[in-house]
Amino acid sequence: MNVVEPALDGQTGLMAQSCDHALAASVATEAGAMLVEIRERMFNAGAGTWEVRDTGDMEAHRLIMNRLSEARPGDAILSEEGRDDHGRLSAERVWIVDPLDGTREYSEPGRSDWAVHVALVEGGIPTAGAVALPAVGQTLCTDPEPSLPAASGGRPRIVVSRSRPPAAAIIVAQALDAELMTLGSAGAKAMAVVLGMADIYAHSGGQYEWDNCAPVAVARAAGLHASRCDGSELEYNFADPWLPDVLICRREFAADSLEALRKVIEGEA
Template sequence: MTHALTDAALAELLARAAGDELLRVRRESGLEGKELGKAGDAGAQELLAALLDEHRPDDAVLSEEAKDSEARLSADRVWIIDPLDGTREYSEGRADWAVHIALWIEGELALGAVGIPGEDLVLVSSSVAAAPEATDDAPVRLAVSRSRPPAVTEPVRAALDAELLPMGSAGVKIAAVVRGQVDAYVHAGGQYQWDSAAPIAVARAAGLFTSRIDGSPLVYNGPDPYLPDLVVCRPGLAPRILAAIAENTHGES
């Protein structure tokens, strides 16, 4: 076993390697649509599994594209990965899809790397810059799904008088808050731990507010990988966003 790479360096290597493989598959496979998405997912998962086995063979892994194992529940170190977040966008030839690499250590997210290969960009929690400050006279911008914005978005939009910016994967949306392209991202109605672990680690390192939509903490490496909702935003917006969600009676389940 080699530990020549630090965990942060390995996370970045994994994100870049998977991104390169996904771009190669899209460029060279000749596939389209769902078949392209399946091939990209499979190729990226195979590569990540091999690299983790080489560099961290004793660590557990929770991946969207691999069978889950109860062994991770008693492990001190667990990599939580999504080889391709935003399969639809990837299959359509767009750039707003991502690779998620997170490391959970003894109860907490220790680091995350979010690769956006279409922009040749990897954001790593150990080195990410603080999120830009808001401009007082600028409208609040809210990232939303291109295809199916959750119902919880509307009360938040109304409370903030926000402009909606549709975009692809969850990782890209959270990265957009980190990069100052939007001010908040709110989701309810269905995600899993691998959909948010890496981008949440990066967002926290950038000084952003993160929580469930009821204000409770986001908890990772739980027995059930389902983690359906989240809020990521500039800290000053959090009270208004959480209040708007609470006033919306049921939100989404």
């Protein structure tokens, strides 16, 4: 199967400025640091998990909205926690953010598999982005791009949710004789591939644009394959921000993963 890779920024004529990459990284990092402080302080004060989760979510949203609005007053913003202004649909530049990806994990003391997503979209394509992993003090961004570790060898590793693995992951795991490993948020799972902890992140069953926009931007910057499960382009900033599926993986596993998924999609398996 020939894999057609999605166009990169330079091939679309779109190019984020260096300051956009830096802004995404700094805003994600600052929001993440605040979330760490909120969680520790509130749990120490005896707050319940729901209170910690909701407070962190809204405070991170406010911080990100304020920072982006101040730095880029002419840009539109789509945030999971904000009111959707459909004026963004005609905007040239749209920031798509998830202030707290993995609220369940965040609200469990000691868990580190949650994230903060900040991405810039131009013409439907992510051109800059950052994913902060605050509990481990790490932010991965599009510039400087992450350095992808060498392949580990052995059986491919597919990262899935702690609950029921999605159908896409099971299909790919069976086709590639891969082993499953569990993590929490979408950002944490995608960054596990970027960091070399896993090889493939295949998700079906639906996400929203803010769930994978920044992870896709960072994954592509690292040299990974990122597409829909049928191999088509991942596009963003639609009126309905629902995205059915995503595949992020090392390039050496892209063709076989897409072939396995294609057979099921076309009813051949």
